[in-house]
Amino acid sequence: MSRILVIDDEQSIRNSLKEVLEYEKYEVDLATEGQEGLEMFEKNQYDVVLCDIKMPKMDGIEVLEEIFGQTTDVPIIMISGHGNIDTAVESIKKGAYDFIEKPLDLNRLLITIKNALEKGSLVTETRALKKKVSKKYEMVGESKALLRVKDMIERVAPTDAKVLITGDNGTGKELVARQLHEKSSRANQPFIEVNCAAIPSELIESELFGHEKGSFTSAHKQRIGKFEQAQNGTIFLDEIGDMSLPAQAKVLRALQENQISRVGSNKDIDVDVRVIAATNKNIKEEIDNHNFREDLYHRISVILIPVPSLNERKEDIPLLADHFNIRICDEYGMSKKEITKDAIKELQKINWTGNIREFRNVLERLIILCEKKITGTDVISFAHPISK
Numbered sequence: 034m035s036r037i038l039v040i041d042d043e044q045s046i047r048n049s050l051k052e053v054l055e056y057e058k059y060e061v062d063l064a065t066e067g068q069e070g071l072e073m074f075e076k077n078q079y080d081v082v083l084c085d086i087k088m089p090k091m092d093g094i095e096v097l098e099e100i101f102g103q104t105t106d107v108p109i110i111m112i113s114g115h116g117n118i119d120t121a122v123e124s125i126k127k128g129a130y131d132f133i134e135k136p137l138d139l140n141r142l143l144i145t146i147k148n149a150l151e152k153g154s155l156v157t158e159t160r161a162l163k164k165k166v167s168k169k170y171e172m173v174g175e176s177k178a179l180l181r182v183k184d185m186i187e188r189v190a191p192t193d194a195k196v197l198i199t200g201d202n203g204t205g206k207e208l209v210a211r212q213l214h215e216k217s218s219r220a221n222q223p224f225i226e227v228n229c230a231a232i233p234s235e236l237i238e239s240e241l242f243g244h245e246k247g248s249f250t251s252a253h254k255q256r257i258g259k260f261e262q263a264q265n266g267t268i269f270l271d272e273i274g275d276m277s278l279p280a281q282a283k284v285l286r287a288l289q290e291n292q293i294s295r296v297g298s299n300k301d302i303d304v305d306v307r308v309i310a311a312t313n314k315n316i317k318e319e320i321d322n323h324n325f326r327e328d329l330y331h332r333i334s335v336i337l338i339p340v341p342s343l344n345e346r347k348e349d350i351p352l353l354a355d356h357f358n359i360r361i362c363d364e365y366g367m368s369k370k371e372i373t374k375d376a377i378k379e380l381q382k383i384n385w386t387g388n389i390r391e392f393r394n395v396l397e398r399l400i401i402l403c404e405k406k407i408t409g410t411d412v413i414s415f416a417h418p419i420s421k
Contacts, residue, residue: 034149036060036078040070040096041085041112050083053139056382071099077108081149086113086120094127099195106156108149108291108314114323170211173356174306174349178341182209189336190216195288197270197273197333198311200340206272206311209338213309214267222266226274229280230272237280242287248297258291263306273333274314284308285329308333312421342384343392351383353389357396370400375409383416 037059039050044065049389062077064070068091070084082100086093093111100109111124114135121132130149130357133142189196190213198206207226214224232240239249243258259268270276276284287293288308292301311334319325343350354372362369376399385391395416403411 034058034060035080036062037081037146038062038064038070038073038079039083040064040067040088040093041083042066042088044276046085046137053143054146057143057301058377059132067093067096070096073105074294080153081146082107082109084109084111086111086124092321097124097127098131106153108153108177110142110145110149120197141285168255170208170215171356172205172212174346175352175354176341176346176349178230178346179349182340183190185336185338186212187215189213189338191218193217193307194335195307196309196336196338197316197330198309198340199316200311200313201388202313202340203388204340204341204342205389206313208268209340210269210271210309210311214307217267217307219266219307223263224267224269226269226271227259228271230275234277234280237277238283241247241280242283242293242295245298248295252297255295258293258295260287260306263304265305266311267307270308270310270333272312273359274312274316274319275311278324278326281326285326285332288329288332289317295339296346343388344352347381350392351377353392354380354396357393358400361393361397361400365400367400368405370403371406373406373408374410376407379409379412380416 036053039047039054039061041047041050041063042065047063047065051063054061062073062079064073067084070082071091074082084093084096093113097109097111100107108130109128111132112131112135113120113132124132130152131145131397133145158300186209196210198209200206209375210226211224212221213269227241229237239252239258243256243259243261243262244252246252246255270284273288283293288302291304294301295306316325316330316334320327320330323356354377358369358372380395383395387394398415399407399411402415
């Protein structure tokens, strides 16, 4: 049952609202003035607040500001018999969900409360999802090699500098890109990922820049490309070393001029995106072999972040094992497994050519196949066959 706090100095209004809202199956608390309302708000959990504006001692705008000093999650609906456009605008600017004049239109009030509750639920769900996603892309470890990467992220993320992330497959280059985005001023804007190695060379331009209807045989309708989708946010060009030379030329233009043009169009489109790229290839060798444009390399490598392999930071294995143990068991609805010290030692002996990706897969196998405890013998039995 949703709980509503009504703050109003008029007894008749308070009682009427309580009667109507309780009939609609809401739980209702009443406060006679602003300070009492704030004290009740601090002590209890409310889903919506109805607050009068003109009250003695502390008016509704002050109450609104005080509540928003504590949280921005609870929708606040302002009500007033002395309403005007300026008051309504001021309330909304300060964070009110809506403004309703007295005498109250009860149908409108009930609809507004319903919409406010739905918004509150969406905000809560969104926060939970963001927390879940954020945890998914958490960088686990305290080794010197990883701490250097984390330090680079903290320094570079607040800027719009272009970043090239290098490292072997499975080292966590995407995690670095995600962290750079999440810690930037663009965090609330789109993060668009493009795996350049997974898209055929003849389609990469259309994927990145979009196309107009009829621009080629299968172009049955207009398509918005990844650069436009990432407007005001971040585009992550993963495995950029596999991008075709014609596409590289267009990416270079986009970086130089902050403009793109869709395939089949001569119209320029302004774009404002931060570009982060990653590769597991030696770009200098690709340049020497004429597979990668040197001018594009210099454009995308304002900041270089090399990601260490797991073999370079084996001291992080205990933390990684605990992290994946919790996550994997949670995914399968299982109790967390005990990983013994000798199991950790055996895991640290393995040559992890597949890096974090391989490590997670091995741990998942151990969690599924072992009982409550994972021992060194289990690691030898189930992990070594795929180790190098």
